[in-house]
Amino acid sequence: MESEVGNTDRRVPTGSSHSLHGSDQMNRLIRTMSTSTSTSRTPLLISPKSLLSTPPTSYKALDCTWHMPSPTPRSPRPEYTQAHLPNARFFDLDGVCDTSSPYPHMLPTPSAWSKAMGELGIGRDDWVVCYDTYGVFSAARVVWMCKVFGHTRVSLLEGGLAGWKEARGEVVSGEEKVESVEYGPCEIDDKLVKSFEEVRENAQKQDGRAKVLDARAKGRFTGEAPEPRPGLSSGHIPHSISLPFQSLLTTPSSYTTYKPASDLKETLEGLGVKEGDDVIMSCGTGVTASVLWLGQNIAFGSDGTKGAVYDGSWTEWAQRASADEGLIVKGDA
Numbered sequence: 001m002e003s004e005v006g007n008t009d010r011r012v013p014t015g016s017s018h019s020l021h022g023s024d025q026m027n028r029l030i031r032t033m034s035t036s037t038s039t040s041r042t043p044l045l046i047s048p049k050s051l052l053s054t055p056p057t058s059y060k061a062l063d064c065t066w067h068m069p070s071p072t073p074r075s076p077r078p079e080y081t082q083a084h085l086p087n088a089r090f091f092d093l094d095g096v097c098d099t100s101s102p103y104p105h106m107l108p109t110p111s112a113w114s115k116a117m118g119e120l121g122i123g124r125d126d127w128v129v130c131y132d133t134y135g136v137f138s139a140a141r142v143v144w145m146c147k148v149f150g151h152t153r154v155s156l157l158e159g160g161l162a163g164w165k166e167a168r169g170e171v172v173s174g175e176e177k178v179e180s181v182e183y184g185p186c187e188i189d190d191k192l193v194k195s196f197e198e199v200r201e202n203a204q205k206q207d208g209r210a211k212v213l214d215a216r217a218k219g220r221f222t223g224e225a226p227e228p229r230p231g232l233s234s235g236h237i238p239h240s241i242s243l244p245f246q247s248l249l250t251t252p253s254s255y256t257t258y259k260p261a262s263d264l265k266e267t268l269e270g271l272g273v274k275e276g277d278d279v280i281m282s283c284g285t286g287v288t289a290s291v292l293w294l295g296q297n298i299a300f301g302s303d304g305t306k307g308a309v310y311d312g313s314w315t316e317w318a319q320r321a322s323a324d325e326g327l328i329v330k331g332d333a
Contacts, residue, residue: 041303042127044143044294045258046155048167051129059127061088062120063161066105066138066287070228079133083171085164089120089178091130091142093287103316104285105141107193110186113149118183124151131157131164135255141290147304148193149186154304156294162255192293194280194310196320202280203238203327210278212240213271215288216314223330228284232318235328237282241271242332245288248295264299275300282310282317289313 051059063084065076080090096116098106108116122128128146130139139156146154157164165171194202202210214236219225221242223235236242248264249256258264273279279296281289289309296307310317321327 042153043155044298044304045158046129047158048164048169051157051164052167052169056086059129060120060122061085061129061131061157062091062139062142063088063132064091064093064130064139064142065132065134065161066093066141068228076133081175082173083161084173084176085131085161086170086172087176088131089122089176091120093138093141096145102319103312106286106311107145107148107188110149110188113145114183114186117151119178119180121178121181122183123181124184124186125153127153127155129155129157131160133161135160135163135251135257136249136291136294137256138287140294141287143304144192144290144293144309148189150189151186152304158257159253159255162253163257166253166255191305192308194308196310196312196316199237199280199282199310199317200321200327203240209239210280211271211273212237212280212282212310213243213273213289213292214240214314215243215245215281215283215292217244218242220284220314222332227314227318229315232315233323233328235318235323235330236314237317237321238327238329240282243267243271243292245283245291245295248291258295258298261298261301264295268296268299279307280310281307282313284313285315286311286313 063076063080065079067074067076077090077092084090093105096113097104097108128151130142130146132139135158136156139160143154143156159166161171199212202212214221217225220227220234221236223233225234227234247267248259250259273296281292281296283289283292286309293307293309294304296302297304300306318328
């Protein structure tokens with residue numbers, strides 16, 4: 001059964017923002033194309049210009065916006081109803097998760113993922129385009145989730161909603177009427193996910209360790225700054241490397257995009273990360289770790305099959321690891 005989507009409200013003017021042009025436009029087109037080694041492979045990144053030239057019926061857009069719980073709580077759902085891409089569905093990162101976990105928005109079970117995607121009118125073979133209001137933030141997490149559950153046809157919209165507006169893409173308001181479809185069974189790709197036990201085992205190895213990249217701010221990594229969630233110690237996993245996720249991004253306007261692949265590769269190689277290395281990404285709750293995961297795949301021309309995200313990340317680690325065992329490290333060591 002095919003999904004039928006209709007908007008219940010009105011068109012929203014995109015304002016006075018200007019189209020991307022000149023060298024900026026060409027650079028983004030090249031970067032979109034560079035994420036694919038063949039015409040048959042779905043690109044990890046797609047520019048607003050490229051998406052605007054794509055038939056709207058050929059993809060399903062997901063608004064994946066999620067906001068940090070502090071300092072001022074914001075709810076992304078009302079923001080979605082105010083402005084979103086035509087026919088876009090809202091993906092609730094705090095809803096499509098393991099609701100039994102004490103840690104926020106952990107991966108759901110395969111059956112829960114299948115149910116959620118089907119209710120969003122998305123089939124296994126649909127091309128999913130993820131975006132958020134920041135440009136590159138929580139949408140990267142949903143791209144990673146898609147890959148984890150074997151949904152290979154997924155892309156991140158560069159610049160998100162703001163980039164789309166700047167390219168004069170149409171924006172609508174209201175809710176979308178979506179007819180559910182049968183998504184079908186799926187499984188978790190264990191190569192893309194790491195558990196607490198696996199990360200602890202890796203941290204205790206004397207040699208042959210996977211590299212762990214930490215996407216949090218440097219002060220949280222060293223323990224000099226507090227964690228945003230009350231009661232959590234700051235610090236880092238032994239032998240991990242600080243790489244704040246913003247280091248991979250640029251801000252051409254009011255939104256963020258990834259830096260060129262060559263710059264991403266240079267940054268990673270400067271930290272000792274080479275193509276083919278076993279790499280684990282961590283952050284606070286697995287959101288910005290996904291920004292690093294996607295950045296690594298862009299840098300080395302992969303299709304989203306390289307690297308893993310520690311799902312529980314620091315929120316789990318700080319509650320389960322023991323400082324007495326040397327598993328919570330302060331400073332740059």
